[in-house]
Amino acid sequence: MTVSPTPRPPRKRPSPVLIGGVTVALIAGAVAGATAVSSTQTAAMMNGNTATMRQALEATGFAHITEHQYQRGFMSSTETMTVLVGPDEDRVKLKVTNRIQHGPLPGLRTLANAVIDTDVQFADAKVQAAFEKALGGKRPEIRTVIGLTGSTSTSVNVPAGQFADGADMVRWQPLTGTYRASGRTTDLNFALPTVTVSGDGTTVSVNGVRLSGKTTKRDAKDPLGVGDSAFTIDSVSAGDGIGARGIRVSSNASDAGGQFYGGTVKYDVGSVSVPGLNLKNLQLHVSARHLARDPLVRLARAFEAMQQDARQGKATPTLTKAQEDALMADVLALLQGAPVIAVDRLSVEQPSGTVTLDAVATLPDAKGIDAATLKASPEVLLAGLNVRANLIGREQAVRELLTLVDPGGRQGLAANLSGLVEAGMLERRGDNLNATLNYGAGRVTLNGQDLGAF
Secondary structure, three states: OOOOOOOOOOOOOOOHHHHHHHHHHHHHHHHHHHHHHHHHHHHHHHHHHHHHHHHHHHHHOOEEEEEEEEEOOOOEEEEEEEEEEOOHHHOEEEEEEEEEEEOOOHHHOOOOOEEEEEEEEEOOHHHHHHHHHHOOOOOOEEEEEEOOOOOEEEEEEEOOEEEEEOOEEEEEOOEEEEEEEEOOEEEEEEEEEEEEEEEOOEEEEEEEEEEEEEEEOOOOOOOOOEEEEEEEEEEEEEEOOEEEEEEEEEEEEEEEOOOEEEEEEEEEEEEEEEOOEEEEEEEEEEEEEEEEHHHHHHHHHHHHHHHHHHHOOOOOOOOOHHHHHHHHHHHHHHHHOOOEEEEEEEEEEEOOEEEEEEEEEEOOOHHHOOHHHHHHOHHHHHHHOEEEEEEEEEHHHHHHHHHHHOOOHHHOHHHHHHHHHHOOOOEEEOOEEEEEEEEEOOEEEEOOEEEEEO
């Protein structure tokens, strides 16, 4: 007898609604868990950022944070700070509020650890009302996105506006910019198209203002960092033939093999005009090279600490002998590293050509100096100091420049170039005039002529 197997009931497919519901629940749970983690991470990050910001503001000597609160929530949090800006005798109090939406889907707008909207207001209600009026009722927009890896990107947009005080008027176009930080590297880029200030019958216009830079530090406590920065202004005009074009201040800092540090600052102006005077291509490039990095870092930190104490009204501390010895040891190590200080270029273009000066100073023999000798007789450094300076330019260009420096007519320097050449203070080399000054071993020479001990 064969027994037929009992037929199985047909398997019921899970309801799509049930699948969707479970999926949504799982996603919601995952998002909630991630949001809780993000909330914790963001709180720690914001506190860390505030500590970093406090350090940076205090280092400027222009602002500092006096109050800080953080109210942590699940989906959102709020951070408030009170910041004092300006010189001690005329400080302005600002209230900064950060409204934070936690990730990983803050505000359901993007994938990030957090999105922060920052509001800055003057504590003085009258000043704040005047500020809002100046912006036409609009508010500055400051938004920071904290990525899932901890990187940050902040965008700033200050609306165009104008402010009037009696007959005085200030107008500006929108200020826009970005600031990004990733790991130990930060970069910024800000632009302000035009600012115009008018009053007392005079109007000053500043056009094409830009600030950019990129810096990488070894760690969060590194006071130096390496990188480049530039501040440029396309033009400045003040009427009556007064103005300047092509203004640029740039800097570069770099490590040399990790043991030495160096930097260059360049000041360049395309042209300057005032009644009766027009100058072109003014350049001043200065640098400091071969600076022993470790003692330089310790000295920078000590200087920052003393500056911070001074800004907080603390009395100048009396250094212990151990602290004095440590500072002196760092100064000596810096000098014994054979530092080089240079004016790489100081030049101005005249109608007949460019006159250029360069100079360099080195301390190659400082290794023979000990701390006790340096402290007792700092002038001992002069014995090992070497300086070289060189001036060169076409004769007519030198004459034109001397006329500007010493407009003495027939009795001025410009009228006596031949006498300077005959005295050996200048040398003719073809169409150029040249002067070379050297200092070493305590003696000075000019164009090879010994001028005696110094």
